[in-house]
Amino acid sequence: DAEITQSPRHKITETGRQVTLACHQTWNHNNMFWYRQDLGHGLRLIHYSYGVQDTNKGEVSDGYSVSRSNTEDLPLTLESAASSQTSVYFCASSPDRVSPLHFGNGTRLTVT
Amino acid sequence: QKEVEQDPGPLSVPEGAIVSLNCTYSNSAFQYFMWYRQYSRKGPELLMYTYSSGNKEDGRFTAQVDKSSKYISLFIRDSQPSDSATYLCAIDAGGTSYGKLTFGQGTILTVHP
Numbered sequence: 736d737a738e739i740t741q742s743p744r745h746k747i748t749e750t751g752r753q754v755t756l757a758c759h760q761t762w763n764h765n766n767m768f769w770y771r772q773d774l775g776h777g778l779r780l781i782h783y784s785y786g787v788q789d790t791n792k793g794e795v796s797d798g799y800s801v802s803r804s805n806t807e808d809l810p811l812t813l814e815s816a817a818s819s820q821t822s823v824y825f826c827a828s829s830p831d832r833v834s835p836l837h838f839g840n841g842t843r844l845t846v847t
Numbered sequence: 848q849k850e851v852e853q854d855p856g857p858l859s860v861p862e863g864a865i866v867s868l869n870c871t872y873s874n875s876a877f878q879y880f881m882w883y884r885q886y887s888r889k890g891p892e893l894l895m896y897t898y899s900s901g902n903k904e905d906g907r908f909t910a911q912v913d914k915s916s917k918y919i920s921l922f923i924r925d926s927q928p929s930d931s932a933t934y935l936c937a938i939d940a941g942g943t944s945y946g947k948l949t950f951g952q953g954t955i956l957t958v959h960p
Binding site: 766768770777778780783785793794825827829832833835836837838839840841 | 879881883888889890891892893896898935937941942945946947948950951952953
């Protein structure tokens with residue numbers, strides 16, 4: 736079955752380290768998104784991509800970057816991890832710009 | 848004022864009850880309306896998706912949108928313990944803002960046997 740997979744499921748890292756979270760979808764969807772979920776803030780958009788080589792900043796993009804070199808993957812990189820980036824990160828995808836987003840099961844990141 | 852306000856709950860109901868979950872929004876540009884269910888330690892799972900005023904039914908779930916009042920609802924009939932989860936409303940303006948979902952804060956629902 737087609738699906739969206741995030742890895743790792745859990746990650747602990749230290750302040751200042753670079754971290755990359757993986758997102759892989761097998762639906763051949765054009766659009767991919769990264770959200771973070773925090774108590775008191777709900778889900779907020781970090782970065783998104785409408786296709787290969789396209790990337791855009793979301794509401795809370797500072798300290799994060801993405802690249803889209805193929806349809807299946809949108810890795811999220813934290814350039815220098817900060818404690819404020821401790822969160823649960825969700826990747827989502829959709830086939831076109833009128834369909835709803837489908838989410839992965841998340842990566843729980845702790846920055847110590 | 849937040850763009851999307853969701854009744855925070857938590858809600859606790861007996862099995863078989865009808866559950867009503869609600870959100871209000873302030874931006875008339877919002878066009879697409881979604882309800883997601885999220886179990887603990889899982890990602891949001893799409894339940895309902897609509898883009899017009901009125902009702903949309905899928906099994907025990909009915910989504911209702913009133914664009915004139917900027918109000919959306921999700922009704923769950925014959926609630927089951929397996930419905931115990933956090934329910935999130937999400938709204939999308941579409942167009943050049945497609946995918947930039949604005950979420951409600953979520954309502955925690957517990958259905959007890």
